[in-house]
Amino acid sequence: MSGGFDAVAALVFEQGYLKRLPRAGWLVAGVPEPESVAAHSFRAAVLAGLLAALSGADPARASLLATWHDSQETRTGDVPYVARAHVATAPPAAVSQAQTAGLPEPARAFVLAAVAEYEAAATPEALAARDADKLDCLAQALEYRAQGNADTQDWIDTSLAGLGTEAGRRLAAALMAQPPRAWWERARG
Numbered sequence: 001m002s003g004g005f006d007a008v009a010a011l012v013f014e015q016g017y018l019k020r021l022p023r024a025g026w027l028v029a030g031v032p033e034p035e036s037v038a039a040h041s042f043r044a045a046v047l048a049g050l051l052a053a054l055s056g057a058d059p060a061r062a063s064l065l066a067t068w069h070d071s072q073e074t075r076t077g078d079v080p081y082v083a084r085a086h087v088a089t090a091p092p093a094a095v096s097q098a099q100t101a102g103l104p105e106p107a108r109a110f111v112l113a114a115v116a117e118y119e120a121a122a123t124p125e126a127l128a129a130r131d132a133d134k135l136d137c138l139a140q141a142l143e144y145r146a147q148g149n150a151d152t153q154d155w156i157d158t159s160l161a162g163l164g165t166e167a168g169r170r171l172a173a174a175l176m177a178q179p180p181r182a183w184w185e186r187a188r189g
Helices: 003-018 024-028 037-055 059-068 092-099 103-119 124-146 153-161 167-176 182-188
Strands: none
Touching: 003 037, 024 124, 037 059, 037 124, 037 167, 059 103, 059 124, 103 124, 124 153, 124 167
């Protein structure tokens, strides 16, 4: 059709599905209307940029990697941690290959490179993005707990245990040390 833009448009609509796809683990925790995968990816991208800046890595690259880190869930769904021992899903790179089939080569290479870098976890930016994924889960668990959902401790523990960078561990300690609404109280003066 129009130089591959039809495939780009299809990918745009496919990724839009993440705005409606709930994070499945929170359903297990009893959260009645959990955040979407897209909401999680947004804050993970913010966190990745901040962690990278604090660590001397490239914030834009780290944010980019976090933006694409769960993009495959349009096709695999969001598989909760406890289910991973019982459910096999295709590797993220394979899903991304299928998702980007038909894209113009520069766009395809861009997505595949971002997913591959994140999955390899070998660059400072990928490490920041991976910690950002855990830190968003930690922050969300703390927020849900503050809202009265008491069954979030497993998510807090798993998130803390999964951190791999010093900046990630320091930010986790700061998150744990203040209530989620502290920003609101400061903003109100």
